[in-house]
Amino acid sequence: MSKVLLAGVALLLTCAFASAEPLAPAELKTLLARIREKRSAAPQVQASFQEEKNIHLLNKPISSSGKVWFQAPNKFRREVMGNSPSVTVGDGQQLWIYYPNFKSAEHYSLGKRSPLDAGIAALTAGLNLENVESTYHLSASQKEKGYVLDLAPRNPSMKRFLQSFKVELNDSLQVERTEMRQPNGNRIVTVYSNETRAPIPSATFEFTPPAGTEITTPLGR
C-alpha cells in the first residue's frame, strides 16, 4: 500500500514538474519574440474578464466581471458590470474612471511619474507584453498547455505599487489569467476569456463625461 502511495506521489510530483518547467534564457527569448510578433501583427485586443480582488481594507474578497479593450501602446478601456459598475478609459495622457451609479467621474493626468502611472502599467501589463523585459525582471515556465510569466518590477516607483505579477498564456499566447500582488497586501486575480484581435474603433478609447456628472481630480492634477 505504502509503495503504491509513494508511486502515486512520485507520479504527481513528476506531473507537477512537467507542468511548470522553467524556460531556459534562450527559450524565454524565443517566447518573447513570438509574443512580440503576434502583438505587432495585431496591436489591439479585447476580452471578457472575471476578477477577484482581495483588498487589505476589506475583510472579504470582491468579485467583478466585465470587458476590456486594449490598443498598443497605452490605450485601454475597462468596463465593470454588476452592482457597482464603472468605466475606466485611458489614452496614455489622461485617465477617466466613471461611476454610473453615482453619476460621478474621477480624472487623473498620466505621464507625471505618479504612483498611478505604475498602477496603469501594471494593469495593462497582461495585455501589453511589448518590451516587458525592460520594465520587469522576467522568468517563465512552460505548463501543460501554455506558459507562465513571472514578472518582478525593476524600478522602485513600480515596486512601490507592485510586488509581483504572474501572467498565464495559452498555447496561442492569449492571456488566460493574471495574478497581481501589491506591497500593501492586495491580491488581484483576473481570468480572461473570449480574446479577439479584431480592430477596435478609436472612439472606444475616448471618454466624455455625460452631462451632470460630478468630476473630481483626487490627485489635484
Place this chain on the structure above:
Amino acid sequence: MRISDTIAYLVTRRRGAMWMAIGALTAASLVVLVTRMRLDTEVLNLLPKGFESVEGLKVYNRDFAQVRELTFALRCAPEDADKLEEFAPLFAQRLREQPWCTRVLAGAPIETPDGIRDLQSIALPLLLNLEPQAFDQTIAILEPTRIRDRLHRLHQEIEAGSPRPEMELSLDPLGVIGPALKPFAENASIQEEQPLASSDRTMRVFLVVTNQPTIGAFDCQRLMEKVKAFRQTATAGWEGGKLEVLVTGRSAYVAEISLSMRHDIVITLLGSILLVGGVFYAGFRRWLPLLGMGFSLLLCCLIALAAGLLIFGELNMVTVGFCAILIGLGVDFAILVFGRYQQTRDDGLNYEEAVRDAVSNLGRAIFFGALTTAVGFLALLLARSGGFTQLGVLIAIGISFAGVLMLTVFFLFLPRRAPLFRHDWIFSTVKSYVSWTVRNPTPMLWIATPLLLALTALALSPRPRLLFDVSTHSMEPKSSDAGYALQTIMAKMPTRWEPVIGIVRAQNPQELHDAWQKIAAHWSELQAAGKIKSFSTPAALALSPARLTSNRLRLQAIDFNAARQALQTSLVSEGFSPATFAPAFTLLDQLQRAPDPAAPIPDWRTQLAPSSSWWFLVDRYFAHDPLLTTGFVTTNAPVETQDQKQMLRNELPVAEIPMSLSGWSFTLTDLVPWSRHQLIFISTLMAIFDASLLAFLYRDWRLWLIQLATLALAIGAMIASMKLLHIPLNLLNVLAFRLVLAIGVDYGIYVLLVWQRATKLEHDVAGVVKPVLLAGLTAICGFGSLGFANNPTLSGLGVACAIGLSWSLAATLFFTLPAAAAVEPKIWREEEVSSRRSS
C-alpha cells in the same frame, strides 16, 4: 620753520625718534589687529541699508531655518536613470545617518507612511482652526447617517475599481482630516512646482536641514568639511557610470566665500605687491627705495585696518581688497617723491636738501592728490552699503596716511649717498615724447582727440548697449562649486523662478492669524485677476485662539457616542477591516475631549516629530519666533523690471498690515534705481567736487577746461571699452566711476600744476611725466590685481577701475599734455644734465 624744513630736519637729524614713533604706531596697530580682528562674511552687508527689501532678506536669512538647509543632488547618465531611482533611498538613508543632519526630504512627505501619520497627528488643531462655515460642514460628516453613507460609497467605489478610496482611507478614515488639511494642502501645492526629481530622471534632489550651531563662517566651513568627507563615501555601492554629487545652499556659499576671502587677500595683495614693485623697480632700478615704499605702504595698510576695526568692530569681505587698492594708489606718492628726490640728487643737491625740495615741491600736489582720492572713496559712504562704507573709510584713512608716510618715513630708507642714474630708458623715452609733443602738440592732438571723441560718442550711443547685470548670478563667487551645483540643478529641474516673499511680524497669534487670512484672501483676488501666478501663505498654520475656542464649543453639539456606534456598525456591514480605521476612533476620542476647557489642544509644533519631512514646508513660513512669518508669491514672469516691482509693491500689501516685500530678484530689481543714482548723481557730485577743486588749483580757465575735458573723455572711453569688451555693470561696480574720477584727476593735477610753474621743461615736465606714467601703471596694476579675486564684487570693481584708470592715464599723457602745450606754449630748452652730473 616751514613744514618741508621740519620734515627734512626730522628725517636727517632725529632718525631715532622717527623709528621709535614708527615702532609705537606699528605695535599699537598690531595689538588692535590681533585682539579685535573679526570678519563679516555676510554678502547682504554689501547691499545698501535703508531698503525694506534688503532688510527683509537679512531677516529671512537670519531668522528662518532655511538658512541651515543644504540641497544635495545626484546626477547620472541617462542610461543609469533606473539605477539612480534605486540608489536614491540608500543615499537618503546615508544622509540621515550623518551626525550633522537633522532631517532629510527625499520625496513628497504625503507618499510615505510617516508623512501620513504626521499629518494625522496635527489634524485636530488644524480642524479646530477652520473658519466657522467650513468647520460646521466638516463636523457634519460625524452625523451617523453621513458616516454610513460615506463608507457605503467608498465600498462601492472600491468595487468599481477606483484607486481613490484607498488613498483617502489611508490618510483620513473618518473623513474630517481632509477638509481640515485643505488650507494646508493648498499651501503645499507650490511645492509641486519644485519636484525632487528631474523629468528625465537623471537627477534627484535631497533637501537636508543641518544642525550647525551658527551660520557664521567658521561653522559653515566646519560643516562643509564634513559634507566633503561624506561626498567621498556617499556613492559607495553605486554600480552605474559617473554619478555626480552636487551640494549647494547658504552654508556652502558662506564656506566658499569665507575661504575665498583668504585666497583673495593673498592673491590680490601678492599680485599688487609684485606688479607695483615690478613697475617701481623698472622705473628707478633701486632696491632701498622699493623697500621703503613697501614698508610705508604696509604700515598704511596696518594703520587703516586697525582704525577700521576700532571704528566698525569688524571688517566686511569686500574690504579685504583694500590693501591691493591702497598699494596701487599709495605707490603714486612714492614714485612722485622719489622721482623728484632722485632728480634733485642728480642735480647735485645733498640728502637733506633733496628731501626738503621734494616735500616743498610735491607736498601740495600730494596733499590734493590724497584729498581727491580720499574724498572719492569717502563718497562710498553715500552708497549706504556697510561693506563699501568700510572700504571707503579704510582707503580714505590709508591714503591719507600714505601721503604723510611717503613724505616722512619713506625718506628714512633712502641712502644718503645716492648713485647717479646711468641709463634710464623710460626717462629718455618720456623726455623724447614730451619734447616732441610740447614743441608740436597738433599731431598728437589730431590722433588723440578724434579717438577719444569717437569712443565717447560710442559711450553715449544707445548701441551697443552697456550691459547692466542685476541677476543674482552677478553676486555669486567665481568658480564656485555651490554656484555650479545650483546652476546645474536649475538647468535640470523645471523650477519656477524665485518667488517674492512677504514678511509679516505679529504681536500675538490672533493678530498673525487675522493678518494672513486677509492677505491670503487679497492674494487670491490678485491671482484670479491674473496679476500673480500663484501664492502660498502660512494662513492654515497660523492658528486663531478665538476660533479654536468657538469651534471647541461647537463640538459640544456632536453626539460622539452615536458617531462611534455608526462607524462600528458600518465597518461591519460594509466589511471593512477594523485595523484601517483605528486612527478614526482615536480622532473621535480627541474630538470628544476637545470641548473640555481643562483639556489643552496640542500645539501642532510639538506634535510634529523633529525628523518629520513636513518641517521643510513649515520652516519656509515660520521663523524661530513663530510670530515672524513669510508668504510667497510666484509672479507671472521673473521680476526684472521696475514696472513689475512697482506693481507688486502696490498690489501685494494689505491695508493696516505691515509687510516687508523681499526676495533676491525683487531686491536686486529694487536696487537698480539706487545703483543708477550711484552711477549718475554721486558721480556727478564727484565731478563737481573735482571741477571746483581744479578751478581753485589752476585759476586758469583754459587748463581747467582741458582737465575737465580729459576726465569726460576718459570716462567716455571707459564706458565704450566696457561696451566693446562686453563687461557688464552690476549693482556694485558702478562705484568704479567715482573712483576713476577721484584717482584719474590726480594725474592731470600733477602734470598741469608742474606745467603751470615749469621754467625748465625737460627738467620739470619730463621729470613729472615719468612718475605719473609709473604711478598710473602701478594704480592700474593695483586695481587690476583685484581681477584675480574670487569675490565678484571685488573683481568687477577692480576690472572696471583698471580700465577707467588706463584711459585716464592715456588721456592725461596724450591729450592733457599736448592740449596744455597748445593753449599755453612754452619753449623747450635742452639742458646739459650730463655736464651737471659729471660736475
